[in-house]
Amino acid sequence: MNSREPGRSRNSEQDPENPSGSDVGVMIKGKVYPYVEKNPLDAIALNGFNLGIAVGLAMGLLTYTFFKNFNVYVLAISIFHFLEFFVTARFNPGKVTSDSFLFNNGKAYIFSHLFAMTEALVQCLFFPRWKSSFYSKAHLIISLLGFLLIIMGQYVRTMAMVTAGKSFSHHVKQTRNSDHVLVTTGIYGWFRHPSYFGYFWWALGTQLWLLNPLSFVMFAVVLWRFFDARIEYEERYLVAFFGLSYKDYTTKVGTGIPFVHSNSKPSSHLR
Numbered sequence: 001m002n003s004r005e006p007g008r009s010r011n012s013e014q015d016p017e018n019p020s021g022s023d024v025g026v027m028i029k030g031k032v033y034p035y036v037e038k039n040p041l042d043a044i045a046l047n048g049f050n051l052g053i054a055v056g057l058a059m060g061l062l063t064y065t066f067f068k069n070f071n072v073y074v075l076a077i078s079i080f081h082f083l084e085f086f087v088t089a090r091f092n093p094g095k096v097t098s099d100s101f102l103f104n105n106g107k108a109y110i111f112s113h114l115f116a117m118t119e120a121l122v123q124c125l126f127f128p129r130w131k132s133s134f135y136s137k138a139h140l141i142i143s144l145l146g147f148l149l150i151i152m153g154q155y156v157r158t159m160a161m162v163t164a165g166k167s168f169s170h171h172v173k174q175t176r177n178s179d180h181v182l183v184t185t186g187i188y189g190w191f192r193h194p195s196y197f198g199y200f201w202w203a204l205g206t207q208l209w210l211l212n213p214l215s216f217v218m219f220a221v222v223l224w225r226f227f228d229a230r231i232e233y234e235e236r237y238l239v240a241f242f243g244l245s246y247k248d249y250t251t252k253v254g255t256g257i258p259f260v261h262s263n264s265k266p267s268s269h270l271r
């Protein structure tokens with residue numbers, strides 16, 4: 001779907017994929033459990049196994065590799081995908097599916113990380129000295145900044161998913177579920193879109209940490225454009241769902257992503 005597609009207020013309409021207005025989970029004795037058809041255990045076990053292999057290789061080869069930042073980068077990506085599924089399963093079981101690992105995160109996502117890995121490995125081959133955090137003071141500062149952004153970004157993204165709970169979904173909701181409430185507290189009191197804020201800075205952090213100048217610029221451009229459009233699109237539905245309460249929230253809390261719907265243009269999403 002075109003992420004700039006104008007939102008329509010379908011507050012009271014039924015979602016054809018979700019006619020009951022609940023999520024995909026099933027209710028047993030008052031508790032929500034994941035919907036088994038959307039959670040094939042073989043696929044989930046395989047995803048967990050593959051992540052385990054990636055973590056095992058990254059850690060096991062740490063002493064043998066020249067550019068150790070690369071191992072940590074693989075570790076950071078593995079932890080990100082693990083937490084996407086784990087936190088959804090733990091705090092939002094009605095919405096968890098085997099896709100919650102976010103391995104199918106789109107062509108741009110796969111291309112960007114393949115590009116980043118290629119850049120890191122090619123530069124390792126041809127300019128090995130540049131690929132050391134200890135090459136110069138600037139290298140050290142850039143690497144450390146990248147590492148801090150990875151930790152901070154992952155923390156904020158995870159806290160967003162925990163705080164929003166049932167109101168969080170990996171897809172932008174076009175109809176409001178009965179359990180979808182406006183969240184403005186906790187990490188949502190700091191940033192209006194904390195999971196996007198977290199991912200944006202996490203991803204840029206990975207490229208600083210990898211000392212990847214080309215990928216850093218590419219990630220910055222691609223991610224900024226993506227989140228600018230996504231937030232505009234998502235906020236149209238949020239205004240339709242929560243009306244004045246959401247508009248009021250936009251005037252008080254910014255996104256933390258530079259120049260994306262800052263408080264200075266609080267009603268830009270209503271264009």
Ligand SMILES: C[S@@+](CC[C@H](N)C(=O)[O-])C[C@H]1O[C@@H](n2cnc3c(N)ncnc32)[C@H](O)[C@@H]1O
Nearest residue numbers: 160167169170172173181182183193194195196
């Ligand atoms: C992928 S989640 C991202 C949530 C939020 N944009 C963030 O970055 O933390 C998308 C879903 O969250 C819902 N959502 C976004 N902000 C919300 C808020 N403050 N309160 C409740 N639901 C929200 C949207 O309706 C959408 O269906």
